[in-house]
Amino acid sequence: MLGRCAARALGALRGLREGAPPARSPGPSRRLLSSEKVSDENHSLPKPCWSKDMRLLFDQFMKKCEDGSWIHLPSYEYIATQRSQDFPTFIHASELINKEKLSQGRLFTKSFEDGLGFEYVMFYNDAEKRIVCVFQGGPHLQGMPGFFHGGAIATMIDATVGMNAIVSGGIVMTANLNIDFKRPIPLCSIVLINSQLDKIEGRKLFVSCNVQSVDKKILYTEATSLFVKLDLEKKFD
Numbered sequence: 001m002l003g004r005c006a007a008r009a010l011g012a013l014r015g016l017r018e019g020a021p022p023a024r025s026p027g028p029s030r031r032l033l034s035s036e037k038v039s040d041e042n043h044s045l046p047k048p049c050w051s052k053d054m055r056l057l058f059d060q061f062m063k064k065c066e067d068g069s070w071i072h073l074p075s076y077e078y079i080a081t082q083r084s085q086d087f088p089t090f091i092h093a094s095e096l097i098n099k100e101k102l103s104q105g106r107l108f109t110k111s112f113e114d115g116l117g118f119e120y121v122m123f124y125n126d127a128e129k130r131i132v133c134v135f136q137g138g139p140h141l142q143g144m145p146g147f148f149h150g151g152a153i154a155t156m157i158d159a160t161v162g163m164n165a166i167v168s169g170g171i172v173m174t175a176n177l178n179i180d181f182k183r184p185i186p187l188c189s190i191v192l193i194n195s196q197l198d199k200i201e202g203r204k205l206f207v208s209c210n211v212q213s214v215d216k217k218i219l220y221t222e223a224t225s226l227f228v229k230l231d232l233e234k235k236f237d
């Protein structure tokens with residue numbers, strides 16, 4: 001059975017609608033703060049740009065979801081801020097945030113054309129409080145020729161441990177992220193990001209992770225992180 005936090009966070013990720021379809025859906029466009037129309041497409045479903053191996057891993061994890069021990073997490077390009085009722089103070093009280101610009105906000109990892117940047121899908125195990133992210137990085141994530149940029153790896157790590165913290169604890173922000181880059185990751189390869197919630201102390205959530213090759217023979221990266229649950233009474237300005 002999912003914990004309350006996880007269920008709420010998952011509900012938020014699904015558009016804050018109980019029972020909203022997690023599947024790819026051509027459904028109605030969302031209306032953000034401006035009149036701009038945006039897509040409701042769930043990007044965590046197979047696309048033509050996914051490699052055969054990525055698709056295979058997706059199918060394997062979807063199989064694990066059948067008994068309910070794993071959950072396939074949806075992901076969207078846009079977070080409709082007026083629906084993010086869990087952090088109204090944080091989003092709406094700050095005079096620093098230009099509402100028109102906010103309406104154009106787009107999740108960083110979803111701002112590349114299909115196949116060129118971050119292609120990924122995450123699976124969550126509530127009993128073990130962990131997430132596995134299957135990540136296929138595209139050619140526009142290059143750093144040293146032939147390898148992924150360290151910032152791109154850090155981004156995917158932050159997204160994965162961040163999601164682990166959100167589904168485990170609610171609305172959090174990254175306070176600290178330590179990364180050991182042990183081996184360069186070949187450009188366009190597929191890797192597994194294994195994230196684990198280690199402990200919760202008050203508002204602090206400690207999450208660790210590693211990045212491995214699909215056959216688990218190569219340990220590319222290790223990381224530890226601290227997420228702090230937002231104090232919704234505080235103003236960030």
Ligand SMILES: CCCCCCCCCCCCCCCC(=O)SCCNC(=O)CCNC(=O)[C@H](O)C(C)(C)COP(=O)(O)OP(=O)(O)OC[C@H]1O[C@@H](n2cnc3c(N)ncnc32)[C@H](O)[C@@H]1OP(=O)(O)O
Nearest residue numbers: 012079084086158159162163173174175176204228230231
């Ligand atoms: C509706 C749902 C929608 C969901 C939608 C999902 C969308 C899909 C998202 C995918 C996932 C993306 C994940 C990306 C996540 C980011 O990228 S977040 C962006 C980067 N992070 C930031 O910009 C955060 C900037 N920092 C801050 O705003 C504030 O420092 C924080 C982190 C909120 C903490 O501030 P605060 O609430 O005032 O906390 P504070 O009282 O100072 O400290 C609380 C405790 O934490 C400790 N602490 C704080 N900072 C540190 C630190 N750096 N080191 C060690 N200890 C620390 C303090 O010592 C204190 O400890 P105790 O005394 O309680 O033992």
